[in-house]
Amino acid sequence: MLLFKPTELAGVGDEMSASMGHGETVIRAGGELDDSEYDFEIPLDSTIESVYFFISLQCLQFVTVVQPSGDDLRIDAPELDYHAFEAIRLFTIKAPRPGTWKVRMAGRGFFSAIVKAKTALALTDVSFVQDGVPVRGLAPLGKVVRLEAAVTGQPRQVAFHFISMRAAVLQTVEMALEQEDAMRRTYAADVTLPTTEFRVLLTGIDGEGIPFQRVTQQLFIAEQ
Numbered sequence: 001m002l003l004f005k006p007t008e009l010a011g012v013g014d015e016m017s018a019s020m021g022h023g024e025t026v027i028r029a030g031g032e033l034d035d036s037e038y039d040f041e042i043p044l045d046s047t048i049e050s051v052y053f054f055i056s057l058q059c060l061q062f063v064t065v066v067q068p069s070g071d072d073l074r075i076d077a078p079e080l081d082y083h084a085f086e087a088i089r090l091f092t093i094k095a096p097r098p099g100t101w102k103v104r105m106a107g108r109g110f111f112s113a114i115v116k117a118k119t120a121l122a123l124t125d126v127s128f129v130q131d132g133v134p135v136r137g138l139a140p141l142g143k144v145v146r147l148e149a150a151v152t153g154q155p156r157q158v159a160f161h162f163i164s165m166r167a168a169v170l171q172t173v174e175m176a177l178e179q180e181d182a183m184r185r186t187y188a189a190d191v192t193l194p195t196t197e198f199r200v201l202l203t204g205i206d207g208e209g210i211p212f213q214r215v216t217q218q219l220f221i222a223e224q
Contacts, residue, residue: 014083015054018092022052022116024123025217028199029167030112033057037106040167042115045212046098047153050118053091058109063089068099098210121153123202123214125186128193139220142195147173148188151202155212158204160187162194165219169201170194197221 027042044051055063065073073091075082081092103113128135129146139145151158160173171194175187202214 014090015088018052018081018090019054019116022050022092022118024117024119024121025215026051026115026117026213027167028114028215028217028219029165030110031166033106033108033111035108037104038111038113039102039104040113042101042103043211043213044096044098044101044117045119045121045206045210046208047119047121047206047212048096048098048117049094051093051096052116053089053093053103054112054114054116055091055103055105056088057105057107057111058087059107060087060089061106062104064104065091066102066104068097068101098208100211119153121151121155121206121212121214123149123151123200123216125150126200126216138222139193139198141193141197141220141222144190144192146188147175147191147200148186149175149200149202150184150186152184154183154207155204156207158185158187158202161201161203162198163201163215165197165199167199167201167215170196170198193220 029040053065067073073080079094083090126149128139129148130140130143135145149160160175162170162173164170173189173191175189177185178188179186198220200216204212206212
């Protein structure tokens with residue numbers, strides 16, 4: 001949800017440019033806040049060349065990005081491209097330090113938190129097949145389907161999960177490795193989908209032993 005005011009339409013261009021330059025989603029969460037704070041952690045791995053934080057909240061009080069060192073990211077940092085609007089904050093960080101970053105936000109109303117990265121370690125080609133037919137559009141929640149996915153790069157200890165709209169893990173999925181070459185692996189398994197909307201999350205360790213995660217941008221919702 002792009003909560004730009006009519007006087008802030010230039011921000012739409014800033015957002016589109018940054019989003020298009022960062023093709024992999026590291027985290028995506030949304031929901032409601034009721035005059036409260038919301039903190040979440042973001043593992044940034046060594047393959048990430050640049051990272052983009054999009055944070056929006058209807059009645060936003062503050063947003064702080066915390067580095068792995070524990071220090072708040074200064075908005076005048078030389079590696080940072082920062083844009084502030086009434087209900088939106090945009091942060092683009094070049095060559096972010098690998099490790100666990102944090103976002104702290106406070107306010108009220110609907111929020112959306114998206115972290116995207118420029119990286120070759122990617123989750124791609126996530127699809128569902130039911131009774132031999134590819135699932136198009138809405139997902140058959142609660143039903144058994146075949147989940148297929150591909151991973152590019154050279155990660156280790158990969159695992160797949162279903163997560164909620166607020167990025168909480170709903171269940172872990174046992175996926176079998178089907179094909180593998182130097183830079184791409186494909187996985188598949190018959191799974192029972194959650195009974196609520198979900199995204200697919202990939203976790204693991206990169207080539208330098210640093211935790212990573214990637215998530216589908218699409219939120220899978222129920223068929224009618």
